[in-house]
Amino acid sequence: MTGFSTKAIHAGQEPDPTTGAVVPAIYQTSTYKQDGVGGMRGGYEYSRSANPTRTALEECIAALEGGAKGFAFASGLAAEDAIMRGLLKPGDHMIIPTDAYGGTFRLVDKVQKAWGVDYSLAKVSQPDAIRGEIRPGVTKLIWLETPTNPLLGIADIAAVAQIAHEAGALLVVDNTFASAYLQQPLSLGADIVLHSTTKYSGGHSDVVGGAVVVAEQIGVPEFADAADRIGFHQNSMGAIAGPFDSWIVLRGLKTLAVRMERHCDNAEQIVKFLQSRDDVTHIYYPGLDSHPGHDVAAKQMRRFGGMVSFQVAGGEQRAVDVIGRTKLWTLGESLGGVESLIEHPGRMTHASVAGTELEVPADLIRLSVGIEDADDLIADLRQALDG
Numbered sequence: 117m118t119g120f121s122t123k124a125i126h127a128g129q130e131p132d133p134t135t136g137a138v139v140p141a142i143y144q145t146s147t148y149k150q151d152g153v154g155g156m157r158g159g160y161e162y163s164r165s166a167n168p169t170r171t172a173l174e175e176c177i178a179a180l181e182g183g184a185k186g187f188a189f190a191s192g193l194a195a196e197d198a199i200m201r202g203l204l205k206p207g208d209h210m211i212i213p214t215d216a217y218g219g220t221f222r223l224v225d226k227v228q229k230a231w232g233v234d235y236s237l238a239k240v241s242q243p244d245a246i247r248g249e250i251r252p253g254v255t256k257l258i259w260l261e262t263p264t265n266p267l268l269g270i271a272d273i274a275a276v277a278q279i280a281h282e283a284g285a286l287l288v289v290d291n292t293f294a295s296a297y298l299q300q301p302l303s304l305g306a307d308i309v310l311h312s313t314t315k316y317s318g319g320h321s322d323v324v325g326g327a328v329v330v331a332e333q334i335g336v337p338e339f340a341d342a343a344d345r346i347g348f349h350q351n352s353m354g355a356i357a358g359p360f361d362s363w364i365v366l367r368g369l370k371t372l373a374v375r376m377e378r379h380c381d382n383a384e385q386i387v388k389f390l391q392s393r394d395d396v397t398h399i400y401y402p403g404l405d406s407h408p409g410h411d412v413a414a415k416q417m418r419r420f421g422g423m424v425s426f427q428v429a430g431g432e433q434r435a436v437d438v439i440g441r442t443k444l445w446t447l448g449e450s451l452g453g454v455e456s457l458i459e460h461p462g463r464m465t466h467a468s469v470a471g472t473e474l475e476v477p478a479d480l481i482r483l484s485v486g487i488e489d490a491d492d493l494i495a496d497l498r499q500a501l502d503g
Contacts, residue, residue, distance in 0.1 A: 117179070120180065120296075120297060120373050121373045121374075123176070123179045123180055124176065124180060124369045124370050124371075124372055124373065125370050127175055127176045127178075127179035127180070128140075128171065128172040128173070128174070128175030128176040128179070128366075129172055129176065129366070139367075140168070140169055140172045140363065140366065141168070141169065142169055142359050142360055142363045143163075143167055143168045143169045143359050144359050144360065145163060145167075145359075146162065146163050147161070147162055147163070148160045148161055148162070163356075163359070164351060164354050164356055165351050167356075167358075167359050167362070169359040169360075169362045169363050169366075170188050170356065170357055170358075170359060170362040172362070172366055173186075173188045173327075173357065173362040173363075173365055173366045173369075174186035174187055174188050174327075176366060176369055177296065177311070177313075177317070177327050177329060177369065178329050180296040180297075180369065180372075181291075181296050181300055181301075181302055181309050181329040182300055182302050182303055183302050183309065183329035183330055183331055183332065184330055184331060184332040184343060185329070185330045185343040185347070186327060186328070186329045186330075187327065187328045187329075187330075187346055187347060187350050188313070188325065188326070188327050188356065188357035188362055188365070189325065189326035189327065189328070189350065189355050189356060189357055190324070190325065190326070190355045190356060190357055190358070190361075191312070191314070191324050191325060191326050191355070192219075192292065192310070192311065192312025192313070192314060192315075192325070192326035193219050193220075193223060193312075193326065194326050194353075194355035195310055195311070195312075195326030195327060195328045196220060196223055196290075196310060196326070197223065197227075197353075197355070198328060198346050198349045198350055198353070198355070199257075199288055199308060199310065199328060199346060200223070200224070200228050200233065200257070201228075201231075201349060201353075202345045202346045202348065202349035202350075203256070203257065203286065203339060203342060203345055203346070204228070204233050204256055204257060205232075205233075206231060206232025206233065207232060207233075207254070208232075208233050208234075208254065208255075208256045208257070209233070209234045209235065209236070209251050209254045209255045209256065210224070210228075210233060210234075210235050210255065210256065210257040210258070210259060211235065211236055211237070211238050211246060211249050211250070211255060211257070211258045211259065211285075212224055212235055212236075212237060212238075212259045213237070213238070213239070213240045213259070213260065213261055213264055213269070213271075214237045214238065214239050214240075214473055214474060215239070215240070215261070215264040215265070215266075215267045215269050215474065215476075216259075216261060216264065216265070216469075216474060217261065217265045217290070217465070217466075218465055218466040218467065218468040218469050218474075219465075219468070220259070220261075220290070221468060221469050221472070221474055222468045224259075225472075236249045237249070237473055237474070239269065240260050240261065240262060240264060240269050240270070240271035240276075241269050241270055241271060241272075241408060241409050241412075243272060243275045243276055243279055246258060246276055246279055247279050247283075250279070250283045250285070252283065253284070255283055255284075255285045256284070256285050256286065256338075257285055257286050257288060258276060258279070258280045258285050258286070258287050258288070259288050259290070260273065260276060260287065260288065260289045260290065260301075260306075261289075261290040261292075261293065262289065262293075262294070262299075262301075263293045263294065263402055263409075263413070263421060263423065264293075265292075265293060265423075265465070266400075266423075266425045266461045266465065266466065266476060266480065266482045267400050267425060267476065267480075268293075268400040268401060268402055268407070268409075268423060268424075268425060269409060270402050270407070270408075270409025270410075270412050270413045271289075271409075271412075272412045272416075273287075273289060273301050273304040273305065273306055273416055274304045274305050274416070277304060277305030277306055277307075277335065278305065280307075280335070280336075281305075281335035281336060284336055284338065285336065286307045286308065286334070286335070286336055286339050286342070287301075287305065287306045287307050287308075287335070288306070288307065288308045288309075288310060289301035289306045289308070289309050289310070290310045290311075290312075291309050291310065291311055292310070292311050292312045292315050292316070292452070293315075293421060293423050293451075294417060294421055295311075295315075295316040295317065295372060295376055295421075295452075296309075296311070296317070296372070297316075297372050297373050297376045297418065298376055298380075298417050298418045298419055298420075298421055299416060299417045299418070302329065302331045302332075304416055305335065306331065307330070307331050307334050307335055307336070307339070307342065308328060308329070308330050308331065308342065308346075309328070309329045310326070310327070310328055311326060311327045311328075311329075312325070312326055313325035313326055313327050313357075313365045313368075314326075314450060314452070315450065315451050315452030315453075316372065316375070316376065316379075316422075316451075316452035317365055317368055317369055317372065317452075318364060318365045318368040318452075318453075319368040319371065319372065319375055319452060319453060319454060320364075320368060320453055320454055321450065321453035321454075321455065322364060323361050323364040323365055323368075324361070325357050325361050325362075325365050326357075327365075328346055330342050330343040330346065375454065375487060376419070376421075376422070377419070378487040379421070379422030379485055379486070379487060380419040380420060380421060380422060381490070382422065382456075382485045382486070382487065382488070382490045382493065383401070383403070383420070383421065383422045383423070383424050383483075383485040384403060384420075385490040385494065386424055386483065386485055386490070386493060386494065386497070387399060387401045387403065387404065387424055389494045389497065389498070390424070390426050390497075393501060394429075395428055395429045395430070395501060396426050396427070396428060396429075396501075397426075397427045397428065397429050397479075398426060398427040399424070399425075399426045400424070400425040400426065401420065401423075401424050401425075402417070402420045402421070403419075403420030403421075422452070422484065422485045422486075423451060423482070423483070423484060423485070424482075424483045424485060425461075425480055425481065425482045425483065426480070426481055426483075427477055427479045427480050427481070428479055428481065428501070429479075430479070431478065431479050432462065432478035432479055434479065435460055435478070435479045435480065435481050436460055436463070437503070438481065438500045438501055438503075439458050439459070439460055439481060439500070441499065441500040441503065442458055442496055442497070442500045443496055443499075443500075444456065444488070444492055444493060444495075444496040445457065445458040445483070445493065445496055445497070445500075446458070447459065449464055449465050450484070451482075451484035452484060453484070453486065454486050454487050455486045455488070456483065456484060456485055456486035456488060456493055457483070457484040457486070458481065458482070458483055458484075459481075459482050460480070460481065460482075461476045461480050461482050462475075462476050462477070462478050462480060465482070
């Protein structure tokens with residue numbers, strides 16, 4: 117299997133040998149009959165350690181990302197914790213984006229730091245800035261989002277991978293905004309890829325989950341056993357994806373490619389509309405030639421994604437008023453579903469970074485562009501902006 121959609125539909129999902137069912141079963145079981153003491157069937161003994169439905173998802177998402185081993189978790193933050201807690205130790209240092217998801221910042225600043233892991237911030241779009249934050253012998257992990265949330269910053273994955281490995285640090289890429297269809301960081305030198313499968317992977321706003329995929333070849337010898345360590349953490353801490361949630365994400369992956377094409381089509385039309393508005397003061401979208409990361413994004417992404425952020429004239433209250441007037445766009449957190457969502461990052465998804473270096477503009481609006489008819493989405497934005 118070489119094509120993306122072929123892998124999405126078939127990897128880890130062979131027809132059932134007994135019934136011929138073409139869709140993997142939901143193995144809603146906690147335990148398994150063993151053929152004598154230590155006689156596990158197919159490696160299954162207890163569903164925290166392994167479950168056939170979860171195995172199917174883990175094999176599929178690993179194939180889509182071109183990795184050696186996949187792990188499915190109960191949420192994206194559980195997946196993040198497994199990486200950080202599984203690979204770092206007190207006294208280690210990591211670098212995170214100045215424009216990071218608020219939940220990631222909270223996990224690093226409030227949980228990992230209290231455990232003894234220090235961090236510093238760097239703009240993902242500036243490899244030299246990342247290099248400048250490295251503490252020789254202490255920095256063990258560089259964490260990227262590309263595109264970032266919510267300002268759509270772009271990192272040159274290959275360039276940062278080289279910087280990380282020269283310093284003896286792992287490169288982890290949160291690929292949630294791009295999805296495995298639009299971008300494959302492992303092929304560009306990253307060691308580990310992370311997803312909130314709640315978003316584009318699931319794609320229908322009906323599941324919460326996370327995934328980690330580890331590369332075949334790790335760029336830092338110290339972490340050659342990264343997959344084993346993450347797997348141990350997954351089993352020991354137990355924040356696993358349940359069988360039904362795994363099945364829902366697996367179903368979503370089957371249509372990921374066609375959905376992402378429509379998300380991108382619609383986003384491009386939304387951006388054109390926003391460009392026509394005098395009251396839109398700034399648009400954040402890597403598909404724009406004027407975006408500082410456009411050339412890098414064009415090199416490492418298939419297309420530019422379904423996420424768009426923009427600022428409006430009139431300040432924070434105007435942004436809140438515009439959001440409140442939409443009728444088709446749903447006010448809500450999260451992203452990547454078939455329905456279009458609108459939100460105010462400063463008061464919602466990124467409230468946890470208020471007062472820090474990661475604070476976002478107060479007049480910023482973030483769009484998760486769905487797959488509805490673009491004309492209808494534009495008409496609703498127009499009336500909301502017109503007031």
